[in-house]
Amino acid sequence: MLKERRVTILQPVVRAHGGRIVKVMGDGVLLEFPSAVNAMSGAIELQRKMQDANAATPEARRIVLRIGINLGDVVIDGGDVYGDGVNIAARLQSLAEPGAIYVSAAIRDQVKRKLALGFDDLGQKSLKNIAEEVHVYRVFYEPGATKDHADKPELPLPARPSIAVLPFTNLSGEAEYDVFTDGLTEDLITDLSRNPGLFVIARHSTFAYKGKSVDVRSIARELGVRYIVEGSARRAAGRVRINVQLIDAVGGDHLWAERFDRNLEDIFGVQDEVTDKIVEALVGRLAESPSRNRPKSLEAYDLCVRGRSLVSAFNSSPEALREAEILLNQAVSIDPEYAEALRWLAFVYWQLWAQSIDPTEENRSRALELARQAVALDENDAANHWFMGFLWANEKRWPESDEEFAAAFTLEPNNADALAVWSEIAALAGRASEAIEMIQRALRLNPHPAGWYYWQLGFAHYAARQYEEAVRILRMEAIYRSPSRRILAASLAQLGRRDEAMREAALFMAMTPKFTITHWASAQPARDPETVQRFIEGYRMAGLPE
Template sequence: MSTERVERRLAAVVAADVAGYSRLMGSDEVGTLAALKNVLRDLVDPAIAAHNGRIVKTTGDGILVEFASAVDAVTCAMVVQGLMADRKDGAQQISFRIGINVGDIIVENGDIFGDGVNIAARVENECEPGGVWISDDAYRQVRGKTTFAFDDRGERSLKNIDRPVRIYSVSAAMISTAAGVRTSIEPKKLLSLPDRPSVAVLPFSNMSGDPEQEYFADGMVEDIITALSCFKSLFVIARNSSFTYKGRAVDIKQVGRELGVRYVLEGSVRKAGGRMRITGQLIDATTGAHLWADKIDGALADVFDLQDEVTTRVVGAIEPSITRAEISRAQVKSTSNLDAYDLCLRALAAHYSHTRADIDKALSLLDDAARLDASYAWVKAFAAYIHCLRIGQGWDAPGDREEATRLAREALVSGSDEPKTIAFAAHAIAWLAGEHDIALAAIGKARHSNPNSFDVLIRSGWVYAWTADFDLAVEHFKRSVRLNPIDPLLGYAYCGLAFVHNHKEEYEQAVEYARLTTNNMPNWIFGWIHLTVSSAYIGHIEEARAAAGHIRVLSPSFSLKQYRGISSSKHDWMLEKAAHGLRLAGIPE
């Protein structure tokens, strides 16, 4: 009889695998293997080492890791998923599911066995792509010891496990930034369904075989979202929240829960020669049932008609009570010049990064579009807005403000009824020229035409904030957040709320929204401005000075004079309130 002693110990076990691995291998075996190897080498292995983990073994698509600490295990998993979500290279298609358990394990020849391992693997099987789910035993070890939020997913009967296991999903609740500035992140909450039909349009796959055509597929989706949002009886998630799922293997039911919608539209675009094919499928996210699936073919010259056909079919499947006349009113296009339209799509795609190079590129593309169609009102409104971004960041050249003001005025008098055109032009004319009454009238018109547009609501919120109509501003900012709940650029709404609360002398609330802004958009100067102001007024001088330091990193010569030049507050008292807060933090005159 063998007297060899079995080694046992308590451990936190992490099991991870690649979501949709078989599908990825079937479509591109070599590319998938290379992408996975790069992710493991560049992200996963360093994170495990940094959190004192031990890689037990790797399989074709998975990895098993042992930690002595449950806190280290959960923190490492969240770091990995955060890095994966931010990854911008060819490994974007790789998405991990991660399960964690704390339990007794058997160790033999470096490998580990037992229920402690099996439960981690089964929890991982339940997890959504891109998520971190943990067992109740792991939850008890980390509860109150991390800054993460935990959502109870209920008890699950797991394969070959003799008892139900309660499972929790993990989401970010707080991180720390440099220079001592505390930055909160709201826990990811499952949103309730609106009181009307609700839909999210996911990014369409580019099937053209040319990565350079990605902007075209994205632009198609943006136009479909805009068309759907024109229907007042629908609730349509904004573009940037939908596009956080780009390049990821997704669970449609989970998308529905995270965005708070009943329906999800996904599809693809193939553009070849003078022809185009759009495929789409509309799914009920609450049940997974397919409501409509089809392909629409046509000439590239008929691109607007093809977009309208997709919109019509989606609307017909979701809300049959919408009449054909209503659909026709929503299908108003602002140019017939396809080359100008194409340049606008390229400009849209470029500007979302908000880097100086891409903002300059977007403006150049819009200049080219304007030369092709001088009557294209959206080009003028969007170019005016791009100038606003440049001026606010201190990237402008002499004459930019005058040029942008001219473009905004021309867009407003063009006769365009397109709500987004009106809203962007109104925002620019208020911010650049201080013509608040004109902006208020225009933004009211845009909001009447499309009260469901994130782009309209966020601009409306700012115009009302600048004119001290704070209640309406808060209402519009908060509605914009619900329409766009996971947008990486939600800082525009959070900063608006910080601005309002600062001027209402509700500085504690202003600080929280300003921290959210700087976390979402750390390179946008206005988030740091309003964090400086709110922190200074409540006596957090160290935090205020740290925030002021970030302002000077972004704009080394920043002063109160410069702030007055980029402030659009209608009333002097508003301008001086913010200026005094900046002064308290050491910003010079």
């Protein structure tokens, strides 16, 4: 395995950055590069490619690198190099955590204005056999990062206690229980998000780290939080064992850890207990929030968790929606009063109608009826309210929509999806500045979001007549190859870039051949005719059909 990685990953990366392999030393290797920038760029690419390779490898066989980089004089002896310059790099490597890159101040000073990176100042360090202390920095880079995230600044810590719940590890030995374990994580995030005293990172961002060997301190910095929750679950023979720990990623302390051994039927009680103990550790004992509706059947819960895992909000394939429809209908047939399953089923039927997969009036009315049932059965679930509010907006029943969104934000102020959806409704009500603020708040709660967040951000900037910014956002890799191209085409047209606009419009129509401006305008949850007219104007200038 190690030899294969040297041939397939190490050697091509070193060549691509103008370096050379000086020597191999057991499981270590000494590399030389012509500049500090080459060395840093090569090190980051090497870490990313190793992590990509590890993602498809069993954990016990993964190879995780520690990298140290230094700039200094060396002695050349034939093909070998040695001296303090080499020794310092070796000592930095031994200091680094798995997956990390540590550099000397000399390297940091050379690259800080040339590469979009952040650095954690670790201070002066005494290194073995090195006469003087060395100023050491840890490099901030995102494992597997795309160009969309590479230049993001470090996020400041919120005033409230801030927390991210990492995906729990499935220790059951059965891949089928991965969804169950993910469901435990998602439910814990939802329950913590209901507490107004906490700042809670959304599920999509924390699940970006699933299966990756990344130091919790790095994760906390990337997400802009102080506290991290890690856990594992083992499910077997009607019982479940859950291990949970709460970590202060800034101070390095373990604030709380506990193991729960329970009958599987007690799983929802365990979820409540874990939530209460985390909240108590961070903000003290508070008045209990009203509980969400819990399923009466564990089988129904399993089916709902599997169904919701197939439905990526506003971005689901027809096949995933159809499979989710089957699973969620089964969950509801087992437990007809399971509000969350009813809500997700409503979402599926609305998507089938809205995405023109099966645009029947029956699916539209089904979605409305099931969403109403979900709210009636569980008024304490914020997601039931914001989805109902979204449907009322599409029905142009504004007072009911506003009321449902207000209820959602009261119950769960950390709900990033609700903020993102509300931003579009605000933009179409003529409140573009508020829309931008809303989606930016959503992105702070969800720093690694689903692509549709960027769609909403581009939409809001277009509504605000900020066309250059809309173009920049809508050309990001996370969203570019999607139906959002119609907004990109309109933005380019507004800027007078007609050829680019018409090209994007043609690419959009190839994906969405039934689109017409008239149908789009009639279907929008819009209160402000002037904003709708601005979009229509851009679509016409880009050559989209009436």
